Amino acid sequence: MVSQVPQIAVKTEAVVKNFGETAVLRGLDLELPAGEVTVLLGTNGAGKSTLLRILAMLTQIDSGSVSIHGSDIAKNGPAIRAMTGSVLHSPMLYADMSVRENLMFFAEMYRLENVDDLIVKTTSQVGIEPRLDHRIRTLSHGFQKRVALARALMHDPQLLLLDEPESGLDSQSVSRLEKIIDNYRSTGRTVVITTHIVEHALELADRAVVLNSGTVGLTSTNPSQDRAEILAANSSESTSGALP
């Protein structure tokens, strides 16, 4: 089943995205091989979240092209979305429905089968099964995040997009998340992640990409070794936003 996935999971060519007067991505060229965990780094406004939103098909690019698993997202949107799971900034859940109702509803949107078993399986993976029948509104931010993660994992995606997934999670949940990411890598699937806890992420990742004002500033295929260089690239930019 997994075998026919192409070598390149994510490929962007000359991607430009502007929001009004702010240029967010200025001709981004990126190639992420399948089966790797990539950590996206860069200062605020470097375009990490925007890139993830583009890959998740929530944001349209102004020009350029993006393909996932070798097919253009502008053409094969639904098919690609079926293979992609995303946890973005907000948990994106219906506050007045319970965890189970939310997951049931989204399972329906993904047209999944054996929904009850699936929910039990994924919720135990992220550790929320005791709260299955609580309304989202009553849950803490960390729990909401875990529900969002469960939704992203439910359809067993080939590509997992995580935008600062650790925010709001306790250390136990973070290690659980790392286990999930490891598991994804070992089954040949791809994970793209942005994070605050850079040092830790460099240990975990196979590849680090530092974005610098909308383009690729630095790519490293051995992040735990290139640590000093990456950290320098990542932090030196943090002062560059200021006017000279």
Next chain:
Amino acid sequence: MMGSFAVIWEIGRKDLLLEIRNKDVVVAIAGFALLVLVIFTFAIDLNQSNAKLVGPGVLWAGIAFAGVTGLNRAFALEVEGNTLEALMLAPMSRDLIYLGKALGNFLFIAVAQIIVIPVFAVLFNLVVFRWEMLVISLLTTIGFSAVGTLFAAMSVRVRAREVMLPLLFLPVVIPLLMAAVESTSHIVNGRSWSDISQWLQLAVAFDVTFVVVFAFIFQHILED
């Protein structure tokens, strides 16, 4: 294909479930429309001929204005928790999101009408309970929700969305509003099917056009 219908239905059902829990939208629509009716009973001397003359107009104008506020609220609910984006992540063609949301809005306005129309009949002393009225109200509600859903999705990110939605929505639905008012006034005057058939044809044409075109065009709206 069946899967698509199931998705549309699930989105509509989810909206209804949330509405049963929150009672945000239907109460807003029905309450607003009822207030319009009540105010007009004071504003106009309602003898029988006056009621027949202005009643249908008041009814549908009230529902249109109330519908706008309701649609605004309904879409804001989907955007507040960013859940619209969760729907966009799902592997379905995005016209299904439109059709599902339109189905939900259709149900809201329809339920509000079930409350409003009987009150209208009582306040204005008019006979409206004929099966033609059911057809009229069905067609009008389809059109309102088809146009309103798209425009609500568009104006939800606008600074002044409370102003923007009616400005977009009302001019576009005027033909449908005319059809609803004219055929309702035929009904309260005891006319028959043949008198209103032309207006109903117009309403059908309006509904079909906008549902089809807007479903097709909706994909351009969602992604920012």
Next chain:
Amino acid sequence: MKKAIVCPGIGTGTARLAIALILALSATTALSQSSSAQDKSILSGIVVGVETDNNDRLTRFAVSDSTGTVTTFELSTNTEFGLENQSGDRWVSSQGEEPAESARRLRDHRERFAPITVSSQNGIATSVVEREEGKLETNLGYLFAVFAITWALFFAYVLYMGRKQRVLQHEIAKLKSSIANADRT
């Protein structure tokens, strides 16, 4: 603020000039314009006779022009009427539609000595209308209003565009120079 800055691109100054010229030219022509040439089959005067049949329907009427010559007109069903009553409300219809009302209106005109203009062909009236010269001023007022509003709005719009373009060009120039400065340093 220097007023001397000419706006680039759009040429507002010249547009202003041209439109002012057009406005002046046409205003003078409009004012000098009186009732203009009319067809030979057109006659203006006062109603002196109205003839009806048994059902009070108009059959013939007679008009006396300024020289005192009386002309009698026959009617056809296509004869059109555009007549006003004393308070100025215009009634528009045709002989085929309301032959009795036309007789009543003409009698009313006869009593008020209100002038009418009759267009005719071979002695058969084609249209019978209020004579306009008497009220030329009020009518010209409407024409003037349209004219003034049309050009005032276009003028204002062109001005608005000129100003906008000027502001934009100014900002662009400012940014360009600041970028050039930044590159140099």
Next chain:
Amino acid sequence: MINKVLNRLDPLLILSAALMGVALYLIFIWVPTETNQGAVQRILYFHVPVAWGSMMGILVVSGSSFMYLWKKNEKWDRLAVASAEVGVVFGGIMLLSGMIWARPVWAVWWTGEAKLTTALILFFIYVAYLMFRAYFPPGAHRQRLAAIIGVTGAIDTPIIYFATNLWSQAHPPLVTGPAADADSTLGSDLGIVLLASTIAFTFLFIFLVQNRYKIRKSEDDLVELKRASSTSVMTGAN
């Protein structure tokens, strides 16, 4: 000085001014006064071409909105916004001049006649189009949404016209007068003047759209520069 002025004269402006001069001569001097309506009938020589202009505006907006959705080329969006704005100006003048004409001729400022109602509704739709553009944050997303409104207006037009027609049959307009544009004692003279005037206003329309387009272009250039300058500032610091 004169050279300066001449250099800046837009050939299109000269052309439309010259044509406008001819049209004005025809309207006020050449053509005889229409007998049914008197001097006010000359309003039609403005009203009809202006109405034609606003109709062109709507056609161009919807056409180029459609093209924008299809090709995603900024040019089409510029054309759409330019002709929408000019079309709304023409539409406003059309409504005003029509009302001023109707007052002496129909004895009312306004009536529920089909063409009038259609024109008014379309005017509102395209005013909403412009307001939406003003309210929505700039960028490709706004362009796409505005294009959708532009297309919607075009789709709605036949439905509106059919509905208003049906409606005015059920509610005959208050006064019917020598309303139709063709009804007059002038015959072919009217046609000539109307044609000349329409051509003149068409060129005025093109001139205005062209200028609005240029403004839009400058706005885009400015945004482009602002984006570029933020880069140069960033790289300049490193």
